[in-house]
Amino acid sequence: MTLIQIVFFFFSIQLLGSALVILFTRNVVYAAIALMSTLLGVAALFVIAGSDLLAVVQLVVYVGGVLILLLFGVLYTYRDPETYYEKKNILLSVATVIGISIALLFLLRDLAFDFPLLHASPFDQKGITKATGYYWITDKVVVFEVVAVFLLIVLVGAGWIASKVLEQNKRAQ
Amino acid sequence: MIPVDYYIIVSILLFSIGSAIVFTRRNILYVLMGIELIFNASNINLVAFGQFEPYLNGQLFSMLVITVAAAESVVALAIVIVLFKKLNTIDLSEIKNLKEK
Numbered sequence: 001m002t003l004i005q006i007v008f009f010f011f012s013i014q015l016l017g018s019a020l021v022i023l024f025t026r027n028v029v030y031a032a033i034a035l036m037s038t039l040l041g042v043a044a045l046f047v048i049a050g051s052d053l054l055a056v057v058q059l060v061v062y063v064g065g066v067l068i069l070l071l072f073g074v075l076y077t078y079r080d081p082e083t084y085y086e087k088k089n090i091l092l093s094v095a096t097v098i099g100i101s102i103a104l105l106f107l108l109r110d111l112a113f114d115f116p117l118l119h120a121s122p123f124d125q126k127g128i129t130k131a132t133g134y135y136w137i138t139d140k141v142v143v144f145e146v147v148a149v150f151l152l153i154v155l156v157g158a159g160w161i162a163s164k165v166l167e168q169n170k171r172a173q
Numbered sequence: 174m175i176p177v178d179y180y181i182i183v184s185i186l187l188f189s190i191g192s193a194i195v196f197t198r199r200n201i202l203y204v205l206m207g208i209e210l211i212f213n214a215s216n217i218n219l220v221a222f223g224q225f226e227p228y229l230n231g232q233l234f235s236m237l238v239i240t241v242a243a244a245e246s247v248v249a250l251a252i253v254i255v256l257f258k259k260l261n262t263i264d265l266s267e268i269k270n271l272k273e274k
Contacts, residue, residue, distance in 0.1 A: 023194050038187075062243075079261070140233055161248075
């Protein structure tokens, strides 16, 4: 077992363990912290698969943006500690996990996994991240334009949804 | 290097855990976290198979998925805030109608 495989298994176990913590914990703040651990593990897997740029994007967007947003939601919807606790149904959760994984593995069993085993990542050469950035922002700029328009629509829509309710509340008072 | 099969297995497990969270939890915030886990499972697969492709299309599509997930999270949080203001709960089993009373 080579070193890179040990690193891979370490991060896989970390991210799957954190995901199980989200499944089984009863405190939503713990779940948010475990989600951060999961996202960091996924970023590490991206680095092992040779896409450093995507790992950085994962850190910035997920850990810096989505997770903070979720924590804001947790704090905003705080009522009292009792509402954070819900009835555990461990058996149902475990059955769902095992059932779906076995079903997917069964579906994938017939596929021939004869992908070539890469001995070095094709993206390991020097300056590949810079080249990737140039390639994306020149040849593939359409994708980024679509995403930009989409994000603008989402921002305006989310602000509109939230502000309408705030206005109604102000009028009601 | 790591065989693609290992990535597929990790991604299957992550997907099933995320689905279990979506199916069994009743708090909206947990459900959102489960959806994020499902997005991440798909991203792992895209990046793992993108290793074989010299034009980086897998990683580009994964980038698209990440931004769409961020947008989804923003809209979902706005809806959660509205629901909490109107109904004073974030329990999915207590939210029964979308129409204003």
